[in-house]
Amino acid sequence: MSMRPSISILVAFAIVAGLFVAARAAAADDASGPIAIKAAKIITCDATDTIVNNGVVLVSKGKIELIGKASEVKIPKGYRIIEHDGWVVPGLVDAHNHIAGSLSDLNDGVYLTNPGLRTVDVVDPRNENLENGLSGGVTSVLLIPGSGNNMSGFGTITKTFGNSTDEMLIRSPGSLKIAQAGNPERYWYGVGRTFMNWNTRNTLQKAKEYHDERTDYEQGGKKDGPAYDIVWEDFRGLFERKYPVSVHTQIYQVYMSTITMLRDHFGLDVMTDHSTFDSFKLASHIKERKMIPIVGPRQFYPDFRDRTISGCASRFREQGVEKVGFNTDAPVIPQEDLCYQATMACWFGFDDHYEAIKGLTRIPAEALGVLNEVGSIEPGKDADLGLWTGSPIDPREHCQMTIVDGKVGYDVKVRRRTR
Amino acid sequence: MLKGRSMKIAHCGRIGRRVSLMLALAVSLSVAGAADAQTILFENARIVPVSSKDIKKGSVLVKDGKIVRVAESLEAPFDAKVIDCTGKTLFPGMVDPHTWRGMDVPNESPPVTPFVNVYDAIDPSQLFFEDSLRDGVTSIHIIAANDCVIGGMSRVVHPIGMTPEEMTTAGQVALKLCISPKNGFDRMLQMATFRETFAKLDESMKSLAEKRYEDKLREEGKDLDVPPEEEQKRGRELIRDEDVDEKDRNLLWLTQGKIRAFIYCGKAMDVRPAIALAKKHGFYEQTVLVLGSECFKATDELKDARRPVVLDANLVHREKDPITGEEKETFVPRQMDRAGLKFALQRQASSSLGDRYLWYQAARCVAEGVSRDKALKSITLWPAEMLGLGERLGSIESGKDANILVLTGDPLDAQTWVEHVYVQGEHVYDREEDIRLKKLFAKPAEEAGPSTSESAPADEEKAAEGDSKPELKNADDQPRQDQPRRPGEGRRGGRRGPGGGPRPGPRGGE
Numbered sequence: 001m002s003m004r005p006s007i008s009i010l011v012a013f014a015i016v017a018g019l020f021v022a023a024r025a026a027a028a029d030d031a032s033g034p035i036a037i038k039a040a041k042i043i044t045c046d047a048t049d050t051i052v053n054n055g056v057v058l059v060s061k062g063k064i065e066l067i068g069k070a071s072e073v074k075i076p077k078g079y080r081i082i083e084h085d086g087w088v089v090p091g092l093v094d095a096h097n098h099i100a101g102s103l104s105d106l107n108d109g110v111y112l113t114n115p116g117l118r119t120v121d122v123v124d125p126r127n128e129n130l131e132n133g134l135s136g137g138v139t140s141v142l143l144i145p146g147s148g149n150n151m152s153g154f155g156t157i158t159k160t161f162g163n164s165t166d167e168m169l170i171r172s173p174g175s176l177k178i179a180q181a182g183n184p185e186r187y188w189y190g191v192g193r194t195f196m197n198w199n200t201r202n203t204l205q206k207a208k209e210y211h212d213e214r215t216d217y218e219q220g221g222k223k224d225g226p227a228y229d230i231v232w233e234d235f236r237g238l239f240e241r242k243y244p245v246s247v248h249t250q251i252y253q254v255y256m257s258t259i260t261m262l263r264d265h266f267g268l269d270v271m272t273d274h275s276t277f278d279s280f281k282l283a284s285h286i287k288e289r290k291m292i293p294i295v296g297p298r299q300f301y302p303d304f305r306d307r308t309i310s311g312c313a314s315r316f317r318e319q320g321v322e323k324v325g326f327n328t329d330a331p332v333i334p335q336e337d338l339c340y341q342a343t344m345a346c347w348f349g350f351d352d353h354y355e356a357i358k359g360l361t362r363i364p365a366e367a368l369g370v371l372n373e374v375g376s377i378e379p380g381k382d383a384d385l386g387l388w389t390g391s392p393i394d395p396r397e398h399c400q401m402t403i404v405d406g407k408v409g410y411d412v413k414v415r416r417r418t419r
Numbered sequence: 420m421l422k423g424r425s426m427k428i429a430h431c432g433r434i435g436r437r438v439s440l441m442l443a444l445a446v447s448l449s450v451a452g453a454a455d456a457q458t459i460l461f462e463n464a465r466i467v468p469v470s471s472k473d474i475k476k477g478s479v480l481v482k483d484g485k486i487v488r489v490a491e492s493l494e495a496p497f498d499a500k501v502i503d504c505t506g507k508t509l510f511p512g513m514v515d516p517h518t519w520r521g522m523d524v525p526n527e528s529p530p531v532t533p534f535v536n537v538y539d540a541i542d543p544s545q546l547f548f549e550d551s552l553r554d555g556v557t558s559i560h561i562i563a564a565n566d567c568v569i570g571g572m573s574r575v576v577h578p579i580g581m582t583p584e585e586m587t588t589a590g591q592v593a594l595k596l597c598i599s600p601k602n603g604f605d606r607m608l609q610m611a612t613f614r615e616t617f618a619k620l621d622e623s624m625k626s627l628a629e630k631r632y633e634d635k636l637r638e639e640g641k642d643l644d645v646p647p648e649e650e651q652k653r654g655r656e657l658i659r660d661e662d663v664d665e666k667d668r669n670l671l672w673l674t675q676g677k678i679r680a681f682i683y684c685g686k687a688m689d690v691r692p693a694i695a696l697a698k699k700h701g702f703y704e705q706t707v708l709v710l711g712s713e714c715f716k717a718t719d720e721l722k723d724a725r726r727p728v729v730l731d732a733n734l735v736h737r738e739k740d741p742i743t744g745e746e747k748e749t750f751v752p753r754q755m756d757r758a759g760l761k762f763a764l765q766r767q768a769s770s771s772l773g774d775r776y777l778w779y780q781a782a783r784c785v786a787e788g789v790s791r792d793k794a795l796k797s798i799t800l801w802p803a804e805m806l807g808l809g810e811r812l813g814s815i816e817s818g819k820d821a822n823i824l825v826l827t828g829d830p831l832d833a834q835t836w837v838e839h840v841y842v843q844g845e846h847v848y849d850r851e852e853d854i855r856l857k858k859l860f861a862k863p864a865e866e867a868g869p870s871t872s873e874s875a876p877a878d879e880e881k882a883a884e885g886d887s888k889p890e891l892k893n894a895d896d897q898p899r900q901d902q903p904r905r906p907g908e909g910r911r912g913g914r915r916g917p918g919g920g921p922r923p924g925p926r927g928g929e
Contacts, residue, residue, distance in 0.1 A: 198539060253523070
């Protein structure tokens, strides 16, 4: 298939319609049909850490079909071949994003807990921040409300590219957003941790009681269960561990409350975003519970008391926490800069670059419970791929093409965004 | 296990990792896990048991975290770890009767929050706990401060552990009630809020009692038999803890005498209403009065009330005569002593002076005429009794928790240092291994030795520079500044690496 005529037409069109539209049109143009990507290196991030040199990835119907050596795989007819003299890595997964929707719908400040809200209502496929995210190889994000309340609503896991919200959706609810301290302290005349934690616990307790009674009723235990409640219904998946709570938590005491309250007391599946400051001092407790800290957007902790600087991710790792991921908190830092979070973690002592790539892909996908769909390059999974000139951790390299569900969402030849 | 929990762990790291381990000191001080069963015999020690006369040379036997025997001479059990304490003094771990420190904020904004719990705000990583351990304070009563009408549930903790659970000596201890008005309130509104709160509690208990009585009748298949007033009376004892709304429970326990009331009186005029409130709502016997320094003027009322008192950390009350300009000084503990009251001393919250230490506060009482015996009790046994923990804490006697300090000398002597701390029989502090005190005890030759400051690498300077714009989270994170800087010792551009930071004050300052 020749791309040149369509591009020249599109360039002319772009003058009229603007570059963004052009980029999307170009992507849509190539959407149909299966593709074969031949690459110098394929980092699959699968369970056995397979790396294929001089390999090929076959993609059809939006899914990965096959991965193998270029010398061994026979590319079937009808496959568009993309020759790539660089690395193919899984599409990056950001477990902490506020930009997939409209920024004005970030927080509802009336109550300290307002769990009835859902970000799925505000996902915006035409959001230009998402397009920028594509230029950094980011293909899946957890869109969560802000941290102005202790409990600010349910998040959504969505792709960064697609024609509609429905097409892009991976899972809703993606998580329940909880912020245990920090920003909510500014609420009203200021609230302290005794009040905030009491409030959060109390809300979860009510939801738990509803869930238990309702479950009992459904299983025929009690004759008259509690009346159906649309807000508490969303919580049931939390107690069934179908989706996690994503917790804005950092600083020793706050992270400690996350462990003791959410994980130990309520037995929830807990994903911690931020995980910065001196959270790493809790590594022994985190390791014991096999929790996955997702670190960012600041990768270091300057301790003014002891006059030391620590890399947050590396301190977790050196104390035996196996899985550490990275996040941006976009728009706090731009979505497309997700890979630089891992870069900075490595700069601050997280010395395993391969694990760092996993921390951008497989590990956040696992923490979000969507590893069956995204996070690695394996047959049957969504065809979300980043075609990089080299390692995503190396700031000298860049992403040349991003493929989401088998469609080209970003192509540096069509539209280059300098990061 | 024992070793794991002591400060020693800070030294077990790889060479060259010491700086980063220093940072983790707060954590290395505290390691999870229950104590291994340990039998320890301290022998040849001078013992100041507080509850009885000093023993010039004696032994203390500890088993499973408890003190088993105290005597002049004891045979060591075959499995005991024997510690020779020749020249040392054993003293009970001191008890801090009342502090909001260790939490994020002193008080919540809403005026009435009896339902919250300090558990949710205790930050084990605060320097405050580390300092407490170093200073020999092994029991700390953390409670809401005095800017509220009713504050949340308090807790007694020992300053070692990674979570509040691990640190807990006793939960569900007391509620804070303030007679002196909260910021923005006046005394009338303050008292009206009390009336309203207790009236509401009463109402909800009545309706709950009525409901419980009717539930019982229904279960038994009986018809209603008595008027509502009678139902409310009969139903009272049918109320179970789980029936009570979570927001009411702590307050209900207070009126039932199950927990204690720490009632703050900032001024002498607050003492009478405090006593009246406690009597009216049934928690008089559980009341401890927390007094401002002016309250000594209500000594007669206090004498009649015979309730124990917690005194302001500011021990001297000073007042100027508006006409003559003459200054009048009153040493408050001496007044309380004369009135025959049991009193507990506090530490000044964020002080760089001597009053940040309990032993110093007690020593000052001795200077002003309080007997040594009572001064010692005011930092150990009496506060323990006020917390309802007189059976467990505050003295070295059999049956009590083995919270024991090994001191270099008399507890009230300014040259005395805490050498070892045992909490519930576990060795949790060793001064030899206290990194923060290293500089203080370095011999002059050692200190002047090969100087790292000569060649401070660039990144270390960066670290020092970061200090000038710190993001502070709370007072504990303040860079230490209590020592005056010598000329040429400025922070910015000063040729000092992180190792050459400002020295802690006497007895390990903040």
